[in-house]
Amino acid sequence: MTRHDQELLEKQLRGSDNRPPEGVLMLAIAAVFFAGMAVGGFMFAYTDQPPLQMAANDVAAHTSQPILPTTR
Numbered sequence: 001m002t003r004h005d006q007e008l009l010e011k012q013l014r015g016s017d018n019r020p021p022e023g024v025l026m027l028a029i030a031a032v033f034f035a036g037m038a039v040g041g042f043m044f045a046y047t048d049q050p051p052l053q054m055a056a057n058d059v060a061a062h063t064s065q066p067i068l069p070t071t072r
Contacts, residue, residue, distance in 0.1 A: 001009075
């Protein structure tokens with residue numbers, strides 16, 4: 001490659017930029033994330049298992065330390 005060829009190549013490549021436009025990568029990541037959430041939601045919604053039921057009003061009975069009476 002001669003010096004003249006090198007100058008012409010640099011002149012042609014001066015305007016090109018191989019980086020993606022600003023924000024395209026973040027938009028692609030967000031789109032994949034939300035698509036995965038949607039697919040997971042549909043897969044979970046159409047299973048044949050009954051819904052899981054949890055009792056939240058019996059939390060004090062399952063603590064790791066015993067509840068001691070207070071004395072005055």
